[in-house]
Amino acid sequence: MTPPAVLRLCAVLLALGAPAAAGAQQIDLSSGGPVAITARDGFEWRDAEQVVIATGDARAVRDNVTVIADRLIARYRKKAGTAPAASSGVPSLGGDSGGNEIYRLEAEGNVRIFTPTDEAVGDRAVYDIDQAVMVMTGRALRLTTPTQVLTARDSLEYWSQKRMAVGRGNAVV
DSSP: OOHHHHHHHHHHHHHHHSOOOTTOOOOOOSSSSOOEEEOSSEEEEEGGGTEEEEEEEEEEEETTEEEEEEEEEEEEEEOTTOOOOOOOSSOOBSTTTSSEEEEEEEEEEEEEEEOSSOEEEEEEEEEETTTTEEEEESSSEEEEOSSOEEEESSEEEEETTTTEEEEESSOBO
């Protein structure tokens, strides 16, 4: 990495690592109520793989965070300390009433993740709910907060609990 590239990367880390503006609602799927997933074209449930795939204007919502994409893949697991329930044919994901929880959400095609104040856009995003980390790839990557806009060519990482973002490839704040 050349010195100007190192300085540019540091600028990105420092700028978005600053305290959040009052009233900002960060992109954070790691806590809150259940994750509600809807889709125009339907769902595919692969119980053996513990995966639910939503296609066509797919949408996942948890509290004030919304993920929209052409296709969403929700990877789930049994919640710790829950007994296996009788199968009704429909997975119960997230929330206090179900025995499952989503730990990873993948969004593909025309991805937009937003809150009332923050927004991230790209072609593909993977959100690791356990680590509260989003990695976005594709064209025209952009993260917008009330005080900054970060663009990148190769990838955009967002660490919601640290309020830190990293742009790779011609990253500009």
